[in-house]
Amino acid sequence: MCSLSCFEVGSDICSHGGVMLAIDLKMGSPEHLDAAPVYDNPVVDNQVMEERNPTLDIIGLYAQVIVDTVRSLYDTAEEEPNVVYFGNMEATLPKRKYAMSASFARSPWLSGCLPQPPPISLVNKFSTWISRDNDSDLDSLWFEHKFPRMLRVNAVCVKQQFFGAHPLDHEVAVLALRRFNQLDVEAQAVSKYLLWREVLEPDFSTHALAGEKVAHIKAVQLQIAHAHHDITACQTFYTPVILDHGWAAYMWDMIRKEIHILDPLCAQPVGAEKRHATHQEAVSQIHEALFSCLNEFFARWHCTSDRWKRKSPKITREVFTRDESGMCMLHAIRHYDGEKMTWPLTKEKLS
DSSP, X not given: OBOGGGOOOSSOOOOOSSOOXXXXXXXXXXXXXXXXXXXXXXXXXXXXXXXXXXXXXXXXXXXXXXXXXXXXXXXXXXXXXXXXXXXXXXXXXXXXXXXXXXXXXXXXXXXXXXXXXXXXXXXXXXXXXXXXXXXXXXXXXXXXXXXXXXXXXXXXXXXXXXXSSOOOOHHHHHHHHHHHHHHHHHHOOSOTTOOSEEEOOHHHHHHHHTTOOGGGBHHHHHHXXXXXXXXXXXXXXXXXXXXXXXXXXXXXXXXXXXXXXXXXXXXXXXXXXXXXXXXXHHHHHHHHHHHHHHHHHEESOSSOSSSOEEEOOOOOSSOOXXXXXXXXXXXXXXXXXXXXXXXXXXXXXXX
16 A cells, blocks of 8 residues: 555546446436435525526536445445545534635745656656556555545556546546645645645535535535645635536636636537536536635635636647546646646647
8 A cells, every 4th residue: 555645646646446437417307306415505596496407407416426426435445433434424514713814825836836747767667567467466455545534546547547548537536636735735835834725626516516515524624624724825726526528627716706617628619518508507506615615614704705707718729538638637737827827738748
């Protein structure tokens, strides 16, 4: 087994126990859709009062499938005491803190400290070793990490998703983003307690889109209310999101009150209108969930949830597929500085 900290990642890396979440959904029966939990926010409440929104229904149904699938990965394991698992709920909310930071942390990228790729020699050695016919060596638990909730990953998934043709799944994305967080901490030379950005795990958006009360998810409370750094000093918040057409990332800029939609399929003309509509609904749902948490966990947060602008920067000129969107999403989160990509998103860079 290997700790997460020893897993060097330059662009992206990770994987879980084995279930792949490449699902094509069709609309279910009205009874099934009505049975799905609904997140208590104005966006959904309006849909209940008026005519049902098919786009919102598909988003919620797809997210619920992912929630159920990820939860099943840990159902068979013996739960360790005092360890948080995916989807664990907390009846009470954390004690509210004051948003104390008078200013935001400075991004090291502004000083020229951009994320660097891993050494080519190390990548080549690892690629050569893991690509051999040695699945018997890989079919075991390689990575285990317990904060903010239990994550277990075996190496077969690393091989399949980073060196094979399998699409990125939910737990792989969690592992990669936890490593990205470690790299962000290392890059902050002045103070490890002051980070310029917060990258939320996929759990946040998945639970929000599934209609759950995210502020009561224990892992979300640990990541936001009990973070190891001053989260009120973060200017930007990122969250990955997996939708029926693939992965994307959303970024909130707390100073400019802007939401940036980072869509790896932005250069794909086919289905552009449907993707745009899906992103708009998903952003609204996650935005409500994010500010629900910030206002529940902190008193006097820097800004309110109203009057936010939405932007859809073109983060690539190349056409990617749904199965490639996961790695593209990781690349975008790693290299988007709030205005532009600091490292181009191309097929060559991802290979």
